[in-house]
Amino acid sequence: MRTAMEMKILFQLALRNLFRNKRRTLLTMTLVILAVAFLLTADTYMNGMINNVTEDAVKTSGHIRIQNKKFTAAERMLPIQHNISGYDRIRTAVQHKLPDGAGVTGQIRFPSMLYGPEKNTVGLGFAIEPAAAEEILQLSHNIIEGRALGGGKDDGHGAMNGSGNGAGRNEVVLGKELAQRLQVKVGETVSAFAKSQYGSFSGVNLIVVGISDLGFSKFNKIFYLPLSTAQNLLEMDNQVTSILIMLKDQKEIAPAVAALRRDKAVAGYDVIPYTDNVLLQQLLPIVRAVVSILLSFFLIIGILGITNTMSMAVMERIHEIAVMGALGLKRRKVIALILLESGMIGVIGSLIGLILGLAMSWYLVNHGIVLNDTARGLPISVKSVVYGQLNPVAVVRSFLIGSIAAVVSAFFPARRAARIEPAAAMRM
Amino acid sequence: MRKFSILAAILLSILILPAYSPRAAALTADEILDRVDENMYAQSSVIEAEMTITYKDRVVKKQMHIENEGKDKAYSEFLAPERDKGIKYLRLGDNLWMYHPSVNRVINIAGHQLRQSANGSDFSYEDMMERSKKLQDRYTVQIAGNEQLGGRPSIVLDLEAKVSGITYYRVKMWVDSEYFIALREEYSAKSGKLLKYLQNSDIQKYGSRYYPTRITVKDVIRDASATEMVLKKVQFDVPLGANAFSKDRLH
Numbered sequence: 010m011r012t013a014m015e016m017k018i019l020f021q022l023a024l025r026n027l028f029r030n031k032r033r034t035l036l037t038m039t040l041v042i043l044a045v046a047f048l049l050t051a052d053t054y055m056n057g058m059i060n061n062v063t064e065d066a067v068k069t070s071g072h073i074r075i076q077n078k079k080f081t082a083a084e085r086m087l088p089i090q091h092n093i094s095g096y097d098r099i100r101t102a103v104q105h106k107l108p109d110g111a112g113v114t115g116q117i118r119f120p121s122m123l124y125g126p127e128k129n130t131v132g133l134g135f136a137i138e139p140a141a142a143e144e145i146l147q148l149s150h151n152i153i154e155g156r157a158l159g160g161g162k163d164d165g166h167g168a169m170n171g172s173g174n175g176a177g178r179n180e181v182v183l184g185k186e187l188a189q190r191l192q193v194k195v196g197e198t199v200s201a202f203a204k205s206q207y208g209s210f211s212g213v214n215l216i217v218v219g220i221s222d223l224g225f226s227k228f229n230k231i232f233y234l235p236l237s238t239a240q241n242l243l244e245m246d247n248q249v250t251s252i253l254i255m256l257k258d259q260k261e262i263a264p265a266v267a268a269l270r271r272d273k274a275v276a277g278y279d280v281i282p283y284t285d286n287v288l289l290q291q292l293l294p295i296v297r298a299v300v301s302i303l304l305s306f307f308l309i310i311g312i313l314g315i316t317n318t319m320s321m322a323v324m325e326r327i328h329e330i331a332v333m334g335a336l337g338l339k340r341r342k343v344i345a346l347i348l349l350e351s352g353m354i355g356v357i358g359s360l361i362g363l364i365l366g367l368a369m370s371w372y373l374v375n376h377g378i379v380l381n382d383t384a385r386g387l388p389i390s391v392k393s394v395v396y397g398q399l400n401p402v403a404v405v406r407s408f409l410i411g412s413i414a415a416v417v418s419a420f421f422p423a424r425r426a427a428r429i430e431p432a433a434a435m436r437m
Numbered sequence: 438m439r440k441f442s443i444l445a446a447i448l449l450s451i452l453i454l455p456a457y458s459p460r461a462a463a464l465t466a467d468e469i470l471d472r473v474d475e476n477m478y479a480q481s482s483v484i485e486a487e488m489t490i491t492y493k494d495r496v497v498k499k500q501m502h503i504e505n506e507g508k509d510k511a512y513s514e515f516l517a518p519e520r521d522k523g524i525k526y527l528r529l530g531d532n533l534w535m536y537h538p539s540v541n542r543v544i545n546i547a548g549h550q551l552r553q554s555a556n557g558s559d560f561s562y563e564d565m566m567e568r569s570k571k572l573q574d575r576y577t578v579q580i581a582g583n584e585q586l587g588g589r590p591s592i593v594l595d596l597e598a599k600v601s602g603i604t605y606y607r608v609k610m611w612v613d614s615e616y617f618i619a620l621r622e623e624y625s626a627k628s629g630k631l632l633k634y635l636q637n638s639d640i641q642k643y644g645s646r647y648y649p650t651r652i653t654v655k656d657v658i659r660d661a662s663a664t665e666m667v668l669k670k671v672q673f674d675v676p677l678g679a680n681a682f683s684k685d686r687l688h
Contacts, residue, residue, distance in 0.1 A: 209554075209556045
């Protein structure tokens with residue numbers, strides 16, 4: 010009862026002290042507000058960046074991809090001669106090993122020269138079954154003109170699992186950048202030339218049915234065409250360079266990879282989860298390190314600032330503390346008083362900081378930051394607009410860090426205040 | 438001792454003499470190369486050929502019609518198989534155009550594309566283009582020795598590029614010392630790395646000219662592939678029409 014009473018008095022004293030030097034309190038609180046706001050914003054931005062790169066890896070390869078080991082070894086060169094033969098049979102076998110709802114599709118990636126009526130350029134061909142393009146790439150969501158391959162809908166063959174590969178359709182969806190370089194519009198014809206797996210040059214005329222903007226500068230140099238058209242062009246009958254697998258839940262990835270690696274149908278081929286993406290593996294630790302450095306940076310600034318202002322507060326009130334000590338206030342009570350005062354600043358500042366941080370995060374989540382030309386120079390594919398991703402854990406963490414840091418940083422000034430000898434302090 | 442010397446002399450003459458032709462013996466390296474160029478280089482030629490391309494376990498035969506005039510003009514057309522039928526190439530100097538019937542379009546093959554496989558064969562487009570040019574214009578030459586190759590006496594020549602930007606900096610050539618035809622050619626980079634080798638055989642006589650009618654080429658960089666070109670019909674120095682090398686033929 011007595012302790013509660015004492016605590017109430019201490020609380021009132023601490024609250025009163027906050028308003029004694031409003032400028033100093035405001036300065037300390039501003040530091041807490043800024044530290045918490047920037048912590049949260051930096052976390053949201055870095056999460057967005059990680060999500061951006063992860064999304065690219067999944068969009069390029071699904072959750073799991075199966076491919077020839079020699080193709081994997083020289084993937085940058087896209088050696089289509091190192092492919093998967095007997096695709097139909099392997100696809101059926103793979104489907105049986107996967108949980109319900111999993112999608113399986115063949116893909117051929119190949120370099121090509123594209124010729125428009127006037128201009129020509131180099132492009133990266135993505136041959137895929139149109140229904141699968143919907144499920145993996147969600148191509149129709151990114152069509153800015155025209156439509157997706159095969160009308161952009163499941164064409165009745167069953168998404169990813171059927172033979173909806175647009176057989177006989179010489180259609181193409183061009184990435185925005187390719188369309189600009191070739192100066193072509195929907196409805197016009199482009200010619201795609203490529204070397205077959207046996208090295209002979211061949212070409213095919215394709216009608217532009219759509220133009221897509223997937224946000225990634227790399228993806229906008231891609232053109233999508235039906236798998237059967239590419240198989241004919243590249244002399245790859247019933248062959249693909251990769252089999253892509255999309256699962257309903259990321260938790261299914263590890264068991265599915267293990268099951269496929271035991272399966273005889275894909276023996277000798279690589280079974281690669283998207284998390285094995287080398288760039289992703291290299292990038293994620295870097296991003297995490299950057300986040301940690303930023304966290305530490307804001308934390309140190311906050312702690313130094315609060316320690317400084319609280320030290321000033323102690324010095325200003327040295328006589329008062331000495332009198333309180335002479336009147337019988339125990340040392341731990343003095344420490345509690347100072348810590349309560351800084352704790353209040355911490356909690357209030359952190360709350361305001363959260364509001365500011367949430368506002369900045371909201372902007373990042375909804376509007377993003379445009380990278381454009383900067384992103385083009387990066388060795389990884391990064392969307393031209395990076396959208397933030399708010400992590401609820403980061404909201405709680407930022408608040409706790411702000412509040413606790415305020416208390417911790419006031420500890421040394423508080424201890425110093427508690428050690429003041431009343432008689433000596435009176436003489437100062 | 439004297440008997441031994443006579444025996445040694447006889448053995449030596451058996452081993453060396455076949456590779457040492459008196460016709461070639463008097464010639465310098467440049468003169469030998471000149472004789473090779475005389476055989477290979479024609480004012481004009483019309484050739485019907487069959488190219489057999491082996492890649493792993495796949496064998497494809499391609500029929501071709503080829504016309505050449507001097508060192509700067511060449512026209513070729515694929516007659517079979519169905520997939521390649523109607524593909525035409527026209528070379529004027531250093532420019533090469535391809536017409537592809539599947540897209541009804543003429544494209545210019547330039548830059549690094551020239552070093553790529555020509556129609557899936559072990560020949561590159563550049564090989565095709567360079568073949569009608571005189572060796573002496575592009576290489577300096579030295580005699581490296583005399584050897585027997587496939588039962589034929591031959592002079593080994595070492596060629597080194599004297600012009601810049603040439604794909605094969607070094608060429609080692611075994612020249613038949615009777616017919617002055619390169620029986621084997623090994624093409625290497627400046628580093629000495631072997632890039633391609635070629636063998637000429639079934640040498641036929643056309644007027645005063647000897648010419649190989651079976652050419653086998655192997656691109657060392659291309660895994661598990663080989664190309665053989667058999668010349669079914671060869672005519673040299675025949676008059677070609679005024680429009681023989683016009684871009685109008687590329688349709």
